Amino acid sequence: MNGVHAMKAKLVIAFIIIVLLTTGFFGLDYYILAQNRYYDISLSLDRWIPLSPVWIWAYLLYYPFCLVPFLFPTVLNDTRLFVRIAAGFLIQFIVAWPIFYFFPTRIIHPVLTGTTFSVLAVQGLYRVDAGCCILPCLHVANSLYTGLVLRRFLSPRWSVPIFFVVGLISASTLLIKQHLVVDVLAGVLLGFAAYAFYLSTARLWVAAWDEGSSSEVPQRLNPVFREPALRASE
Numbered sequence: 454m455n456g457v458h459a460m461k462a463k464l465v466i467a468f469i470i471i472v473l474l475t476t477g478f479f480g481l482d483y484y485i486l487a488q489n490r491y492y493d494i495s496l497s498l499d500r501w502i503p504l505s506p507v508w509i510w511a512y513l514l515y516y517p518f519c520l521v522p523f524l525f526p527t528v529l530n531d532t533r534l535f536v537r538i539a540a541g542f543l544i545q546f547i548v549a550w551p552i553f554y555f556f557p558t559r560i561i562h563p564v565l566t567g568t569t570f571s572v573l574a575v576q577g578l579y580r581v582d583a584g585c586c587i588l589p590c591l592h593v594a595n596s597l598y599t600g601l602v603l604r605r606f607l608s609p610r611w612s613v614p615i616f617f618v619v620g621l622i623s624a625s626t627l628l629i630k631q632h633l634v635v636d637v638l639a640g641v642l643l644g645f646a647a648y649a650f651y652l653s654t655a656r657l658w659v660a661a662w663d664e665g666s667s668s669e670v671p672q673r674l675n676p677v678f679r680e681p682a683l684r685a686s687e
Contacts, residue, residue: 463523463529463532463535464523464529467520467523467539470539470543474542474543474546477546477550478546478586478591479581479582481550481553481554481585481586482553482582482583482584482585482586483583483585485553485554485557485559485583485585485586486559486583486585488557490557491557491558491559491585492556492557492558493558494558494588494633494635494636495560495633495635496633496634496635498634499627499633499634502627502628502630502634503628504563504565504628504629504630505628505629506565506567506569506571506572506574506575506629507571508624508625508628508629509571509574509575509578509625509629510571510574511621511622511624511625512578512592512622512625512626512629512631513574514618514621514622514625515592515595515596515622518596518599518618518622519542519595519596519599521599521603522538522599522602522603522606523535523538523539525606527606537651537654538602538651540650540651540654541598541602541647541648541650541651542595542598542647544647544650545591545594545595545598545643545644545647546591548589548643548646549586549589549591549594549643552588552589553585553586553588556588557585558585558587558588558633558636559583559584559585559587560584560587560630560631560632560633560636561584562579562584562630562631563630565579575629578629578631582631584631587631587632587633587636588633588635588636588639589636589639589640589642589643590623590626590632590636590637590639590640591640591643592622592623592625592626592631592632592640593622593623593626593632593636593637593640593641593644594640594641594643594644594647595644596618596619596622596623596644597619597623597640597641597644597645597648598644598647598648598651599619600615600616600618600619601644601645601648602648602651603615604616623637623640623641
């Protein structure tokens with residue numbers, strides 16, 4: 454029962470962190486909008502990319518996708534691993550927020566007409582997200598980081614579907630006109646940087662495990678950083 458309570462506590466903590474980060478993001482988004490001062494980083498390529506409202510559903514897939522690593526019992530039962538994965542997400546926001554503030558950019562949303570579910574969903578997104586905190590694109594950064602973490606834990610056969618989802622989410626940011634090409638490229642760099650940070654914590658913690666009790670080392674280990682090897686059946 455204690456294990457169940459611990460898992461529930463971690464999920465609650467993860468939820469609280471998500472709420473705080475989301476609130477801070479949108480608060481900064483509207484603050485920058487009120488300043489009415491932006492840098493134009495759009496490229497000619499951005500104007501060639503068509504608007505396709507149906508891609509909103511791939512864009513929204515970002516939210517459940519980024520939660521997937523935290524749903525594995527192995528992660529929920531391993532505090533170190535849980536914190537390391539969460540820290541990788543947190544570091545992306547820590548890096549992005551100063552950029553949002555000191556180098557404000559914005560995408561001007563197009564006017565949409567129509568009554569399809571996709572159009573209405575995009576219109577709702579435009580009302581909620583003013584399109585100011587866009588460089589780097591956290592949708593891309595967080596999704597790529599999630600994909601890299603999942604690929605490390607799951608068997609190789611999951612690589613294609615994992616990065617297919619990452620690709621869908623990344624493309625959707627451009628196709629619903631919520632981000633610019635430069636945003637996406639910066640998001641890719643940030644995602645890889647966050648993953649590098651995640652790997653660096655593995656090296657540090659493995660050293661700590663080696664110096665401490667061997668009973669603290671997980672039983673099933675990745676041969677490089679001794680991480681628990683998740684399986685799809687878990």
